[in-house]
Amino acid sequence: ETGVTQTPRHLVMGMTNKKSLKCEQHLGHNAMYWYKQSAKKPLELMFVYSLEERVENNSVPSRFSPECPNSSHLFLHLHTLQPEDSALYLCASSQDIQTLEAFFGQGTRLTVV
Amino acid sequence: KQEVTQIPAALSVPEGENLVLNCSFTDSAIYNLQWFRQDPGKGLTSLLLIQSSQREQTSGRLNASLDKSSGRSTLYIAASQPGDSATYLCAVERGSTLGRLYFGRGTQLTVWP
Secondary structure: OOOEEEEOOEEEEOOOOEEEEEEEEOOOOOEEEEEEEOOOOOOEEEEEEEOOEEEEEOOOOOOEEEEEEEOOEEEEEEEOOOHHHOEEEEEEEEOEOOEOOOEEOOOEEEEEO | OOOEEEEOOEEEEEOOOOEEEEEEEOOOOEEEEEEEEEOOOOOEEEEEEEEOOOOEEEEOOEEEEEEOOOOEEEEEEOOOOHHHOEEEEEEEEEHHHOOOEEEOOOEEEEEEO
16 A cells, blocks of 8 residues: 555546546645556656646646646546547656655556447 | 666566566666556556665665666566566656656566465
């Protein structure tokens, strides 16, 4: 248990659905991240939030919409996804973006059908 | 752009062997380097973090070294055990893009009894 919790652990959704992934940390960290892990590709950074403000959007399509309502919670809202978006989505947190010892959640395995 | 390469891609060894996993990166201006472990379908567990000013870090049977000038890091696992079976990922953070980890594709390790 790393202190970063993601829900749901598994999600199957159709291309017309809207769903949200949730990440929660109670480590007192100020930075949170979304990563995507596709088969046979390195982990890719999607979004970085520092003190609830988005500081990086790594050229992610608009069908992925992050939200950080407070420093403990991070959401990834999904709509009109494509089958190639199927992947393991990992949330991470760190004390701040200057102190990057990152702690990862268990991930959400997303399948788009 | 930072490229991170891990060799070998897969490794299968009998229990008790000492192992060396390799990581190389193209941009030597890194802020820190982190080794993670990932079990199948799970999130990442941080193993060791080496700051750019450090040369190595040790935790139990694990030792990680960093040579910034040559763009290399090695993870040494002593007296391997079946429980060490997992994918080991190397990630670097550049000083110019704090908050962003660049990952290798990982080394998939299998230790058999």
